[in-house]
Amino acid sequence: MTGFSRRGALGAGAALLAAGGVAGRARAAGYPDRPIRFIVPYTPGGTTDVAARFVAEPLARALGQPVVVENRPGANSIVGAGAVAASPADGYNFAVVIGAHAANATLYKGKLPFDPVTSFAPVSLMVLAPLVMGAHAKLPFNDLQGMLAYARARPGALNYGSSGIGAAAHLTMEDLQLRTGIRMEHIPYRGTAPALQDLISGNIGVMFDSYSSLRAQFDSGSVKPIGFASAARPTWAANIPTLAEGGLADFTSSSWCLLLAPANTPGEIVARVSAEVAKIVQEPAAAERLRNIGFDPVGSTPDEAGAFLRDEVERWAKVITAAKVTVE
Numbered sequence: 001m002t003g004f005s006r007r008g009a010l011g012a013g014a015a016l017l018a019a020g021g022v023a024g025r026a027r028a029a030g031y032p033d034r035p036i037r038f039i040v041p042y043t044p045g046g047t048t049d050v051a052a053r054f055v056a057e058p059l060a061r062a063l064g065q066p067v068v069v070e071n072r073p074g075a076n077s078i079v080g081a082g083a084v085a086a087s088p089a090d091g092y093n094f095a096v097v098i099g100a101h102a103a104n105a106t107l108y109k110g111k112l113p114f115d116p117v118t119s120f121a122p123v124s125l126m127v128l129a130p131l132v133m134g135a136h137a138k139l140p141f142n143d144l145q146g147m148l149a150y151a152r153a154r155p156g157a158l159n160y161g162s163s164g165i166g167a168a169a170h171l172t173m174e175d176l177q178l179r180t181g182i183r184m185e186h187i188p189y190r191g192t193a194p195a196l197q198d199l200i201s202g203n204i205g206v207m208f209d210s211y212s213s214l215r216a217q218f219d220s221g222s223v224k225p226i227g228f229a230s231a232a233r234p235t236w237a238a239n240i241p242t243l244a245e246g247g248l249a250d251f252t253s254s255s256w257c258l259l260l261a262p263a264n265t266p267g268e269i270v271a272r273v274s275a276e277v278a279k280i281v282q283e284p285a286a287a288e289r290l291r292n293i294g295f296d297p298v299g300s301t302p303d304e305a306g307a308f309l310r311d312e313v314e315r316w317a318k319v320i321t322a323a324k325v326t327v328e
Helices: 003-029 047-063 078-085 099-107 144-153 168-180 192-201 211-220 267-282 284-292 302-323
Strands: 036-040 067-071 093-097 120-136 159-162 185-188 206-210 223-228 254-262
Touching (some): 036 078, 093 120, 120 144, 159 168, 168 206, 211 223, 254 267, 254 302
Antiparallel strands (some): 120 206
16 A cells, blocks of 8 residues: 555544544434333343333433333343344443343353443443342251351252352352352252242252342241341341351452443443433432342442443452353
8 A cells, every 4th residue: 555545544544533423422412312222131020120120210301211121031141231232332222230241251251242341331330239148947057157067067968049150149159168168059040039939948048149139038037147248237237247247258249230331332421321320329319219129329430330340250250260160
């Protein structure tokens, strides 16, 4: 290529980039002018769905357009997240993902139709939900040390359930086993509800999940609380100790709901949606309602959300590798 033609090509490329930037700003200036879609990669009624719907209605009022929540379950959240990754980067398609999204980066390495980090523009870490361990009511222990002693005396006999392979509830228990040296049998389910039913009936012994999922069973006595995987007792469940209080120092783990857009969504749109989500979850009355159902409101910036996602991918990659977790 001659010097002239190279200069011409570079000039044309710069012009295209400039035009793209102008077009992006123009789209952002008129945004939004039609309904927005939140894809939840899980069935209705779960933690992710609850958080998405909590934000969707007030966000619609703030933006002046409907925010439609669409449940698209399948393949450990890959179906729903993949639909958003493949959508136009125009600010009208978002995914609400949880810990499985970060775990998938390692569980399905090289097999995903998207990259869990680079295929998306992080928008906001909406809420955190510290995980709590529950045990079948008739098991002969009431705290972490009792559970560990019981498990050590019966290697592989005590089993635990989770909402699925790669879910935060699963990997948190794997992390606990790595930290303590106990070995239990994992029984994965297709969601929290069937796992919880087997916990109540005694078909499984213990499980981690969000407080909102286990609260009714704690209150009724059909499941006993063992401890929160949090740095301090949540203010909304101050009667339940932390696992750190039980002797497992610095053991924290949460379910979380993170809002993502397709990569290359205009920054102005991402920033606006992020700011509106923060206002929604941090508004005092709304924040109190979230805490009452077991969520800690966050409402992070896009940069903070991106850093959080990268940290979670790295954290769970270590656990998955050390525990030799695989999927069929």
